[in-house]
Amino acid sequence: MKKNISINLFGTLYAIDEDAYSLLERYLTSMKSYFARQQGGEEIADDIEHRVAELLWQRKQEGMEAVNIETIKDIIAKIGNPDEIENPDESIGENAAHNAADNSSERTTQTEADAGFHYNRTEEHSESILDRMKARIKGRHLYRDSQNKLLGGVLSGLAQYFDTGDPLWWRLGTVALFLLLWSMDVFAFLPILLYVLLWIIIPEALSPEDRLRMKGQEVNPQTLNAQILMDTSSVAAQQNSPQPSSGNTLLKVVFAVALGLLLLPFGVLILFFLLFVLLATSVMGGFVKHILPFDVFDNNLQGVPEFVQNNSTNIWFLILFGALTLGIPLFLIIRRLFTHTAHMSASSKVTVIIIWIVSLVMLLLTLFNNGARFFDFMNRYQRTHVHVQYDWNDTDSTDTDTVAGFPGELDPDSSACPADSL
Amino acid sequence: MNLENNKSQMRKGMLEYCIxxxxxxxxxxxxxxxxxxxxxxxxxxxxxxxxxxxRLKNDKLLKYEWKESTQGPPRKYYALTLDGEEALRQLDESWKQLTRTVAILKTGRPASEAEI
Structure with missing residues (x-):
């Protein structure tokens, strides 16, 4: 028994099985995205959609009640490879021949390279092995292989990337490394941290196109069709196996908790680092304030948004903007290093840049503000202790709220002309 | 020499002419x-x-119009433009040339005799 939905293709209704529908949708979507790159591509995709409708109509006339997945597979096979004659120039043929040669040489050296990969750690023949590794990676893109995943698909993705077949060995190796480090009590968290980092950075192979690039196969409609059909059968197989995800979810929760505990010291470290930066920049900010001929942040710290002045929120601003300012470039750089293509639209680029600039400005404002306050505080502290008598006499009660957050009834005018206190 | 590749290249070259x-x-x-x-x-x-x-349509060799169909979705009916007719004439010429050349090469007669 299958759930059935009805679709409207150019004015005719078809009853179609759910799985058949999802296959058809993926097929049409990938054709659209494939042809979108060439001139008139939309039209080609539209023609193909019309053709699909026509073939479905024919079958309906022949008495087909509901469209099932076999029908859709038939149609996809029938329409076949629209690209075969698309580029009649010589380069395609040459490329194909080149690739074929590469593949065959890769296959013959596969067992050698397999062995070579393990030598790599002992650093024997490092150059030739590096070359072999390069030849092996060639054309592949690093993705997380979500179809063979245990946790995040990082290791299975790496196994695909280095073409080492079964990710089981990667998993065993990682666990062994973790246990080894743990037993030696050094950096046991590093593999885990690395895993999570890779999990975050490496994009998941979502579309059939991604999966082809992951395997280093050429992306053309034929390979796309084959991939879509293969994905369908593997999805069907997954659906048949009972409750595949419940164990995974539990594992993930345990993993996340363990990770949180491990990351806690890191968070503290980062906090300390930020505090250090804060102090350094504060001193600098205060210094700048004092060498400038005019007062950048006068008494009321004018020019600085009100909410930045609020002392209690300062630390959160520092953490937030500090993390954004440092994190965004770091994330982008690492992402760029690990994936060959940065899938980023122009609008999201602009957004990221704006967020980064804003957080940088806010971070600097907060830091300078702190520095200015710090120096103010020091000045007043000096004053109140050195010229106690003068201060008490000169206190203007109406202005005291402008320096809220600092201890004592300090003279707000003292920082307006800081030179006299130095 | 890759025979299959050669054959498919020949077909590729012919296809637009055939269409x-x-x-x-x-x-x-x-x-x-x-x-x-x-x-x-x-x-x-x-x-x-x-x-x-x-591509032929974008090259202005073909034009099309939509026609409703009693059997399924509307259809694009393609026809040749004036440019298309001209292109076909030129392709006809070069096809004749090709068959002539092949005939000459097969029979071994000198070109002067074959060209009538």
């Missing part, structure tokens, strides 16, 4: 063209046709 010939005979829509090309064993999978038709 123009078919459409020249009568305006037709994709399915007509596919059926006839399949009968002539020019193409195996029908998807190859769509990018070609679109």
């Amino acid at each position: 123009l010939l078919l459409i020249h005979r009568q305006p037709s829509y994709a399915n007509d063209i596919i059926t006839q090309l399949k009968e002539a064993e020019m193409i195996v999978v029908e998807g190859t046709l769509y990018p070609l038709l679109t």
Whole structure:
């Protein structure tokens, strides 16, 4: 028994099985995205959609009640490879021949390279092995292989990337490394941290196109069709196996908790680092304030948004903007290093840049503000202790709220002309 | 020499000419063209046709109009433009030239005798 939905293709209704529908949708979507790159591509995709409708109509006339997945597979096979004659120039043929040669040489050296990969750690023949590794990676893109995943698909993705077949060995190796480090009590968290980092950075192979690039196969409609059909059968197989995800979810929760505990010291470290930066920049900010001929942040710290002045929120601003300012470039750089293509639209680029600039400005404002306050505080502290008598006499009660957050009834005018206190 | 590759290259070179010939005979829509090309064993999978038709249309050799169909979705009927007729004439010429050349090479007669 299958759930059935009805679709409207150019004015005719078809009853179609759910799985058949999802296959058809993926097929049409990938054709659209494939042809979108060439001139008139939309039209080609539209023609193909019309053709699909026509073939479905024919079958309906022949008495087909509901469209099932076999029908859709038939149609996809029938329409076949629209690209075969698309580029009649010589380069395609040459490329194909080149690739074929590469593949065959890769296959013959596969067992050698397999062995070579393990030598790599002992650093024997490092150059030739590096070359072999390069030849092996060639054309592949690093993705997380979500179809063979245990946790995040990082290791299975790496196994695909280095073409080492079964990710089981990667998993065993990682666990062994973790246990080894743990037993030696050094950096046991590093593999885990690395895993999570890779999990975050490496994009998941979502579309059939991604999966082809992951395997280093050429992306053309034929390979796309084959991939879509293969994905369908593997999805069907997954659906048949009972409750595949419940164990995974539990594992993930345990993993996340363990990770949180491990990351806690890191968070503290980062906090300390930020505090250090804060102090350094504060001193600098205060210094700048004092060498400038005019007062950048006068008494009321004018020019600085009100909410930045609020002392209690300062630390959160520092953490937030500090993390954004440092994190965004770091994330982008690492992402760029690990994936060959940065899938980023122009609008999201602009957004990221704006967020980064804003957080940088806010971070600097907060830091300078702190520095200015710090120096103010020091000045007043000096004053109140050195010229106690003068201060008490000169206190203007109406202005005291402008320096809220600092201890004592300090003279707000003292920082307006800081030179006299130095 | 890769024989299969050679054969497919020859077919590729012919395909646009064949399409123009078919459409020249009568305006037709994709399915007509596919059926006839399949009968002539020019193409195996029908998807190859769509990018070609679109390119010929973009090159202004073909034009099309939509026609409602009693059998299924509306159809694009392709016809030759004036440029298309001209292109077909030129292709005809070069096809004649080719067959002549092949005939000469097969029989071994000198070119002067073959050209009448």
